[in-house]
Amino acid sequence: MRRIVARSWPIWVIGLGFYLPVAITFFNDARMGSWAEAFSSTWAAIPLFFSTALLALASAFLATFIGAVDALLYSAFRQPRGAWLWLLPCLLLTFTTPPAAIASAIQSAFGSTMLIGGFRDEFGTVLLLTLRWAPVAFLVLAGLTITIPHSQELALRQLPPKTALRLRWQLQAPWRRACFFLLFLLMLPAAEIPSYTGVETISRRIMARLTIGDGLSGWLLALGLALLLVPIIVYWFPSQRLLGRSFQVRDPHGLPRSNWLLPWWLLRLIPVVALISVLWVTALPQASETEAASREFLGALWDGLSELPRGIIVVVLPTLACWSLVSQQRTRALLLWCMPTFLPVSLIALALASSVRPWLPAALDSFPLLLSIAQMIQLGALAVIVGILSLRMIPKHELQSAQLLPPGWSRWKVLFPRSLPVLLPAAILGMLLILGEVQSTLILAPPGHPSPALELHQLLHFRNDEQAARLALALVVISLLWTLLFSWLIRGKGDSDGK
Amino acid sequence: MRFLLLVLLLTLPFLIGCQGGDAPVVTIYCAHDRAHAEKILDLFQEETGIRVEAVFDTEANKTVGLAERLRAEKQRPRCDLHWSNEPLRSVRLAKEGIYRPLPEDIASGIDDRWKDPAGLWCGFAGRIRALALAPKSPAVGTDTPESVKQLTDVRWRGKVAIADPRLGTTGTHMAILKWAWGEEEFLNWLEALEKNEVRVVASNSATRDRVITGEVWIGMTDTDDIEVVRRRGVEIGEGFTAGDGVILLPNVVGLVSGSPQPEHGETLARWLLSPRVEEILAASSSRQVPLNADAKVPAGGLALNDLGPLLPLNWDAAADTLPGAIRDVERVLLDRR
Structure with a gap:
């Protein structure tokens, strides 16, 4: 029994929170719905699969390119003084700030027409998706530089800067491809940003189906999306051969300096500075409204901060589960965790609300239990990647020694502390994602549960720009605080003193 | 195993959160704009002592909404x-x-045409489906369309915007048109609209904003979306489609069957359906049209009798056409682009 529990617990949440409710809900919808209509509307949506894929491909390509350049420059040169304090948080800000806050800034500055990017709807979508996901590419690719073998890294530092840069770019190539496919997968189910720009995607089509109670069409469209995703996930899934290859060199000793690096970073941070400036200017109250405005800002700040403890738990459980699965090299179980991240969250939330909630005691209705489960499931792919990375950074000989220990607590005691440098920053990022989450919050949050991101959505519609900007600013402040903590945790030796 | 127990023990308190106090509570799911509804619900809370726990909808096209x-x-x-x-x-x-x-x-002050014959829901404080008109454009003046059918006229080619026609009040508008005109006429109109290069944008507010910038001359939207920017000093025209029959979409109150606090739900329903709430909504920047005969229309507000001929509606039949109408607009206006 103990062995069964120890082996199965990492898939409890995903099994009971996703696969079982989804199966029940699909069965119910299939029983009630019209198959002919559902098939016909799914068939009609086939071109939409291609246009959504094209949108995701373009955005993933651009985001990967920007992230790759950032990661290359960040790892190949000695950074300006205190870079972890100002550069890292700012580079990550367009990802850690909820999209609604970015939309709020654009809307208040230019009107909602500019949400389309000012050129074409699809162009605006690609622009916003790229802005949002480029920091993820930067993080993944910069994170993967820790896998460059120690000796190779030291050799690179002996080369002339340009040659070293070229070699690093070549070394980065396989990771760039993997990162590109990861971003493509993450962007395929995008619904929020396309909804601001008025672009039709598969996820939006699924939502439109659900709003008229046509669950079966929604499920068939989701199935189509899954058919597109599964081969890519299986093909690109990092296998166990990638584990435990090398050890990082965090000391910047030997890295070249560059005069143009600082101007480049300043140029790169213009969108972030613009975002904060617009929010700041819009949020500034009239003299008569100062008190109410301060109250709104502080209230939003408090609501956001009060969500963080729950966010910690929401992030910790899937991260631990996936880390455990990676350490046991259970690839199929990891794939189970990956899948739901790439499907529209509304489907998961509705499945939980309709099939799991009736079985729970009514006393639990006041608690965000199901919301927490839905959000854990959303973080599945992130947790898998983090699990893999955290074990890859452990030196090969240490990992092999640990594998000699019996699986379970004794092996955990050796491996887990060595994984924390990756697990902790990832947990912070996950929490920031939870802070901006809207879709499952609307369906599953108990009445009265605070959610600044959801409130921001509601204010955006009615052009309460000032109030929305104050809320957005509060979210940006929280994001910045937590990203600072993140940067501090991942800063390399010597980054702080700028040697 | 010990670790697992530790994780569970640490987890539960955070998942569980905190309970409210002992005050009577009523839970409302509210799709009306939060800025206005929140003030009204705060007032109810002050006057009755019943704590209101509200879940507000988001603009429909970003999430699956509260109806689901x-x-x-x-x-x-x-x-x-x-x-x-x-x-x-x-x-x-x-x-x-x-x-x-x-x-x-x-x-009792609200006419039966705004209520369900079986008494399951009651309408109050409506808004009008309207055309937002770009100032200084040919759409303002004698050429202002009086019917949405005129939007297929070649002189408006590429100059008409509509919100995502599957969602929110635009979806409702489409279903009503399909019910009123019949399937063939409705499909012909959609085809003509598509040929006339109608712009489908994210939402009613985005439609209005495109009119304000002059990118399009006419936008199919709601009166509240127009009024909110007018009160900020923005110049924008407004036209009702009297030729089709003016479409008034009321807010709707429904008591949820098997709800946890049925009595408080009824108290809140009575309060919301009172003339006073309609007056508050009529005076707000959402400029709702009071449906209660006892409600006074504020200066600058819209009165039911001044709107022109309303399209007489069979709500049940129109609601039945909703899924079909949404599939039609999806096929004609979205899938062909």
């Missing part, structure tokens, strides 16, 4: 009262058994 949440919670509802901002989805919820009958003596 009500469906998912049907087996064990946690909402007492549903305040919808358009009628057709409420009619469908009523047909699915989500609502229970309202008290018979409720909202």
